[in-house]
Amino acid sequence: MTPQEAADQTEIDPTVPPSGTGCAECLDAGGWWVHLRRCAACGHVGCCDSSPAQHATAHATASGHRYIQSFEPGEEWFFDYETGDVLDGPALEEPTSRPADQPVPGPAGRVPTDWRSKIH
Numbered sequence: 418m419t420p421q422e423a424a425d426q427t428e429i430d431p432t433v434p435p436s437g438t439g440c441a442e443c444l445d446a447g448g449w450w451v452h453l454r455r456c457a458a459c460g461h462v463g464c465c466d467s468s469p470a471q472h473a474t475a476h477a478t479a480s481g482h483r484y485i486q487s488f489e490p491g492e493e494w495f496f497d498y499e500t501g502d503v504l505d506g507p508a509l510e511e512p513t514s515r516p517a518d519q520p521v522p523g524p525a526g527r528v529p530t531d532w533r534s535k536i537h
């Protein structure tokens with residue numbers, strides 16, 4: 418994925434820290450995820466579209482917050498739900514990724530042994 422252009426920074430708040438170390442809804446519900454995405458407007462951390470519950474996309478749909486940034490270590494790309502483009506964006510408040518020792522899928526102890534049959 419090659420970033421194409423800068424995101425519209427009026428729809429990004431780089432001062433808001435992430436909501437936590439994992440998907441907010443999955444942590445509440447005892448769920449698990451494949452990869453994590455962070456809302457660039459409010460800091461909500463949600464799970465990716467490969468994950469069983471797809472909470473990052475659900476958050477974008479419900480809130481109208483159009484940009485997410487990958488919350489995976491070493492990944493800085495942004496995604497725009499309105500255009501479907503991968504973009505560059507500003508440096509967001511730290512931390513910019515989940516803990517490096519958190520497994521994929523995660524979190525530790527919650528992933529079923531047959532997880533491959535449950536992802537999208």
Ligand SMILES: [Zn+2]
Pocket residue numbers: 440441442443448449450463464468470471472473
């Ligand atoms: Zn989730």
Ligand SMILES: [Zn+2]
Pocket residue numbers: 456457458459460461476480482
């Ligand atoms: Zn948001």
